[in-house]
Amino acid sequence: MSHNSEPSKKWGTLEKQQWLSEQKIQRSYQDSVVAKIQQLNNDFDIHQYGTLEYQIGNYPLFAVHSKSRDKNKPNIMITGGVHGYETSGVQGAIRFLEKKALDYTEYFNFVVAPCISPWGYETINRWNPETDDPNRSFSLPSPAQEAANIMAYVESLDITFLAHLDLHETTDTDNSVFRPALAARDAITMDNWDIPDGFYLVGDTENPVPEFQKAIIQSVEKVTHIAPGDEKGEMIGDKVEQHGVINYQTRKLGLCAGFSGTQYSSTTEVYPDSPKVDDENCIQAQVAAVVGALDFLIKTDTV
Template sequence: MSNTYSIGTPGQPWGKEEKSQWLNTVSIKRSYQDEVVTKIEALKNRFDIEQYGALSYNVARYPQFGICSLNIDASKPTILITGGVHGYETSGVHGALKFLDTEAQNYTEYFNLVVAPCVSPWGYETINRWNPQAVDPNRSFYKNSPSEEAKNVMEWVKGLGLNIFTHIDLHETTDTDESEFRPALAARDGKEYEEDIVPDGFYLVGDTDMPNTEFQTAIINEVRKVTHIAPADDQGNIIGEPLEQEGVINYPTKKLGLCSGFTNCQYGTTTEVYPDSPKVTDDECNDAQVAAVRGALNYLLSIR
């Protein structure tokens, strides 16, 4: 299939001019302050809240916050939860905040909870996968990262001085992945866009090098109480990858620079909610993210 994206020349990677053209198409569509920061501030009496960074695009507008359970104890396992690495993936942000508000204190006796609910606030406001430099933060979790979003959260987590036992990264797969973001990616990189199918339902992305099959199963079984699990396509794949088990595919997370791979955790997963399904509501999408965290933590408690 030909690359027919509106910016760039087919077969040629973007330069500064094309990236500038792309940025000029982007606009603010919602308020990070009103929709996210106010919810973070409402947690201040129950958690430690720290501003760990701010994006240089607009320091005052885009502070980045980390939230930790009170009385961190290095003898407890530490659970890292990240949301909004792709800012447009709304339930990742609000699912993380809903977990903190409604269920987190059921687990603080057993775990240190460390949460970055909205890693990419500019992406949240502009409903975008990339940052203003047309860089995907979720392919940028490595040393000398080109993404401020990724770099800042990595430095914050490292500075806590805690060994991350489990990392749960909350994401979505949306219809705009196929209608906008993947075609834009192909154009940016001078490649042909190959159309795929957006899975209708929830799925997980585990780590090829450490699949933790039973851990992923426990999450899927908890989430299926809230929403439907994505079926495989006619080739037995989800987004081009073969199923490891129902609702689970695996990626080499470190090699790809994915957020879920940067901590050397023992248990890691990336959730993928499908908010465009006619079968779900926004609340159910948030609840699916909460269920994923709950399923992960209950599994970890069961194997102590």
């Protein structure tokens, strides 16, 4: 489908339906996500917190909790798959639960939502079926079912979270597929940026907690390379605040890491297209990020 014929006209219902008709299922949410989550039921409580309901089908949504919430322990939220195509975010959240979470249950209660956008996971998409970007939709009322479901669920828990790690990727397709689609949908001009080669973090401009971010970077550095800034000292158009860290206005932009209002938050960004990494290394980088964050919180007497 060519999106260049009417660059000055925003997409309407017809264009959005045409875009949706071109999307294809490429992998199974049930087989590679839900089945793994269900295997965790001996060590964790698994909750279905909602269902995405689309004309193309329904998708159950799952969160994984510590077995028994101790009111004396701080609560940690981990989210993955807000952008479904960002595979290591989903698999990294699951891998953390499989391999590391039980090492930290004496210190923390966990709520983990490994795959917030399962249709995006199956079709390898940034958007949902209605061409909304879930990670610009964490505001009320949310235009995206994916964001609305997890926000309503977290509110229903009625607990305060100390930290929120939101696990993402930045890929070459951000420039080749998703930014051009955004330009077409909104009838705007978008300049491509250099995709950073390596791992980086997005902190919160309003609450940057630089030592927390630094601890995460130092942990990840042990398993993969950290992205350098470009010749302007920027990454994806924003100033590098410290090695491997940029900051966004997470709440204002409707980003997932901002909705939970935590004292400590970070969005991880893995670069799976680097010649220096493979799928397994990307998953390990996500786990290392979570571990680095938790170790920092333990060492700084926040628990």
